[in-house]
Amino acid sequence: MYDTIIIGAGMAGLASAIYASRKKMKFEIISKEFGGNLMFSGEILNYPGVPKATGPEFRSIMERQMELNGIRVIEETVKAMEKSGGGFRVIAGKKTYDTKTIIIATGSIPRKLGIPGEEEFAMKGVTYCSVCDGPLFAGMDVAIVGGSNSALMAADSMKNIASRIYMIVRDDRLTGHEYLIENAKKNPKVKMIFNSEAKEITGEKLVSGIRYVQLGREKELKVKGVIIEIGKVPNTGLFRDLVNLDEHGHILIDCQCHTSVPGIFAAGDCASGHEYQYAISAGQGAMALLKAAAYIAEREGG
Amino acid sequence: MKKAASTIKVYSTPVCPYCHMLKDYLKQKGVKFQDVDVSSDHEAAHEMIQKSGQMGVPQIEINGRIIVGFDKNAIDAELKKMS
Numbered sequence: 050m051y052d053t054i055i056i057g058a059g060m061a062g063l064a065s066a067i068y069a070s071r072k073k074m075k076f077e078i079i080s081k082e083f084g085g086n087l088m089f090s091g092e093i094l095n096y097p098g099v100p101k102a103t104g105p106e107f108r109s110i111m112e113r114q115m116e117l118n119g120i121r122v123i124e125e126t127v128k129a130m131e132k133s134g135g136g137f138r139v140i141a142g143k144k145t146y147d148t149k150t151i152i153i154a155t156g157s158i159p160r161k162l163g164i165p166g167e168e169e170f171a172m173k174g175v176t177y178c179s180v181c182d183g184p185l186f187a188g189m190d191v192a193i194v195g196g197s198n199s200a201l202m203a204a205d206s207m208k209n210i211a212s213r214i215y216m217i218v219r220d221d222r223l224t225g226h227e228y229l230i231e232n233a234k235k236n237p238k239v240k241m242i243f244n245s246e247a248k249e250i251t252g253e254k255l256v257s258g259i260r261y262v263q264l265g266r267e268k269e270l271k272v273k274g275v276i277i278e279i280g281k282v283p284n285t286g287l288f289r290d291l292v293n294l295d296e297h298g299h300i301l302i303d304c305q306c307h308t309s310v311p312g313i314f315a316a317g318d319c320a321s322g323h324e325y326q327y328a329i330s331a332g333q334g335a336m337a338l339l340k341a342a343a344y345i346a347e348r349e350g351g
Numbered sequence: 352m353k354k355a356a357s358t359i360k361v362y363s364t365p366v367c368p369y370c371h372m373l374k375d376y377l378k379q380k381g382v383k384f385q386d387v388d389v390s391s392d393h394e395a396a397h398e399m400i401q402k403s404g405q406m407g408v409p410q411i412e413i414n415g416r417i418i419v420g421f422d423k424n425a426i427d428a429e430l431k432k433m434s
Contacts, residue, residue: 088368105371172407172419181367184390185406210390254404274406 051075051148053341054139056130057284058122059085060327061317062154063111064334070118072342079123079141084108085156086318087327091180091206096327104180130291135348137312149348150312150341153288153300154334157281157318157325162194166250167277174256179203179276188212191274192259194247196220200278201229204239207276214239215270217247217261250275283319295321306337314341359384360412362399369421370409376423382430384411 055065058080069076087093090104102110115122125142130151132138139146159177161167167175176182179193183206191211193203196218204214216223216233221243223230233239245263250256260269283299293301293309300308300315302322308315316333318325361377361384363370377384389396389408400406403417411418413429 084368091366103366105366105368108368108371172405174406176407178367181364181369182407184364185396185400185408187390187393187396255400255406 050136051077051146052345053150053152053338054079054137054146054148055152055154055338056080056127056139057085057154057156057317057319058083059154059156059317059330060087060111061156061319061330061334061337062152063115063120064331065152065154065316065338066120066122067114067118068335068338070120072338074342077123077146078120079125079127079139079146081126082124083122084111086325087111089178089180091202093327096331127287130287132291132310149345150314152334152337152341153285153292153308153313153315153319154317154330154337155284155287155319157283159277160280160282162247162277162279164247164249166252166256170250170252170256170275173254174252174273175250175275175277177277179206179278182274183207183210183276186211186274189273190215190271191276192217192247192270192272193276193278194259195278195280196223196225196243197278197280198225198229199280200276201225201233203276203278204233204236205229208236208238211238211274213272215272216241217245217259218243219246220244247275281318281325285319297323299323302333305340306333307340312341312344314338360387361385362387362389362395362408362410362412364388364390364408367408373409373411373421373426376421376426380430 052074053076055062055078058078066078088104088108093102127141129140136149137151187210190213192215193200194217207214245261247261249260251258258269258271259275285298285300295301299321300319302315302320306314306316314337316337317330387395399410405419418425
């Protein structure tokens with residue numbers, strides 16, 4: 050019987066694992082992949098303790114920290130989870146894990162537009178990661194769909210690469226951190242297109258344009274790249290029938306990372322904090338583990 | 352006569368996590384490869400896109416085949432053919 054099973058090895062899950070290891074708990078951390086969203090950041094400047102790191106650099110830092118703490122991530126996808134006896138059962142790969150508590154730290158994935166051309170042109174000019182694929186649009190015109198932080202960061206990351214950067218923004222204004230908005234406004238390559246909804250991505254073998262509607266009028270831009278940054282969707286489909294979710298699909302937690310089910314905790318992007326920041330994921334990962342440990346101690350007559 | 356092993360080419364960009372993972376994987380296996388940075392070498396970027404029809408990184412050219420993304424199984428299969 051495990052003390053805890055941690056599902057997800059992004060910042061939140063890895064933080065939980067550090068605490069679990071140092072408390073000598075019997076645990077496993079199971080994740081489809083090591084690292085999560087932190088790998089895809091261009092430059093991380095706001096994580097307390099790490100003045101400056103790229104996504105891949107941060108990944109290396111976390112790998113070293115796991116090594117130092119003797120933590121090994123099981124690279125498997127969790128297929129199912131259920132209540133069992135007084136605890137829970139987690140099924141991943143070909144194994145079943147019986148555990149007293151669970152920490153859900155499954156993170157978030159990019160939201161899709163759901164428009165024609167989006168799937169067809171994936172890897173052919175459509176991307177959700179300006180940091181990874183942006184450099185391929187050198188000297189080209191690109192469109193960024195979105196108007197908040199991640200869209201603004203994408204515009205910033207493309208400023209020395211693209212020729213023209215169109216921002217297709219649904220609202221009548223940008224939303225996000227002030228310094229990012231300022232950077233975008235100062236950038237001569239950026240053209241803001243407000244009150245607009247992307248309708249279709251067009252092209253032949255590769256992307257060559259994007260159609261949109263602005264205040265009822267259909268328009269088109271000739272671009273070779275479309276960077277979609279319209280927010281994140283929490284990875285919580287698997288837990289829908291087990292724990293309460295909010296209206297956006299995030300796992301509802303209190304300030305101590307308890308979910309609606311005693312013994313199940315959640316941390317990071319998948320939970321209801323609604324602020325997608327590594328510092329918050331780390332804090333919640335630690336909180337979730339400490340509360341899981343407290344839960345176990347209480348039940349075992351501590 | 353044994354055919355000489357063709358060069359393995361990895362097309363990548365500097366801050367792409369899967370590019371790092373792919374290159375680390377090859378280094379771990381002691382596999383030699385040509386590291387092409389398509390963020391600075393625009394001609395190579397164009398060549399890569401022409402060859403594969405895909406605008407994404409990483410891409411690895413091995414045994415005349417292009418594999419897009421860090422696809423361990425496909426890469427292992429090609430590496431086996433070379434030995």
